[in-house]
Amino acid sequence: MAENLTPFSHHIPLAVRERINGHKALVLWFTGLSGSGKSSIAGALESILVERYQAHTCFLDGDSLRSGLNRDLGFSDADRTENIRRVGEVARLMFEAGLLTLVAFISPFARDRERARALVPPGRFWEIYVDCPIEICQRRDPKQLYRRAGQGAIADFTGISSVYEPPLHPQLVLHSDQFGIVECAEQVLARMLENGVL
């Protein structure tokens, strides 16, 4: 380029990425209480999408982000909001890369989820509510968090000492107290097929 720089302006249209991938890009945002089965269902769905459809996916959940990108954040209301803000921004980047972006976070505040939705075009963000009674989540308690919260060892624990605001108009509700993990994943898949995502 020598003396003069002619900036190379480039933009890969999403439609080009989708044609290469053979499927649409979409953010699938799983929200629900701790122990409701969000990560397990999203994980099962990702396995099906990759193995059965050779799809291009990525998976974002608390375990992967809180140990990396968001490891400077705690669980106060302000830090939860910043946590979800960053997750939404990363989901947007993944979406723009053409991926089926599976996101599994408690994400208790409706306002934070709406901000994440607004980062991608209309219809490209599906809020999926993993609806499970807290009594059942507490009995499952896979990470022993309810037990520790009950002992006062965890401040601001969603459903116990911090609020969970259920989605008012989710794209999909999964009843993980009535269906198994793979059944719930297949319910999402069915909706994706109905909508021509795959």
Added chain:
Amino acid sequence: MAENLTPFSHHIPLAVRERINGHKALVLWFTGLSGSGKSSIAGALESILVERYQAHTCFLDGDSLRSGLNRDLGFSDADRTENIRRVGEVARLMFEAGLLTLVAFISPFARDRERARALVPPGRFWEIYVDCPIEICQRRDPKQLYRRAGQGAIADFTGISSVYEPPLHPQLVLHSDQFGIVECAEQVLARMLENGVL
């Protein structure tokens, strides 16, 4: 899943994603002064990768991240370090999704670049030094930043009032004062082909 939750543990091996994509995953980290041509070269390379190879890519640069994920950060040394920390973490997530991840940031501090490198497996992070004399960058000044920095309007401007630490052992050096943007992009592509990335 009813009462008992059997967490669905899933992990999509990178090799599976690479087989579906038809190419390896890699982080291509372009570093250099403002005006050296980092974003333009990375952008040209992305266009070639998508158009000629139908590759699966993503592109991270200052303009896209500072308006979103990193919009809470300024240009102090501490904020630059946090900026690059987050970029490195996002690049890791993109890499794990199997993408050819093109990153174009000044990223002036060697220590910050090394931290980003350490997030992906050995050999999967290529530091690409866009080497261009500052006098030429200043004459190009595509964003009028050198002019404003010279007037004292920008504190901590790399190369003027803040240090740039060149890579000591970059995978590749591009001389953007001697070659055009697309020529530089083709030099990176040639190296990718030599190494069996594509």
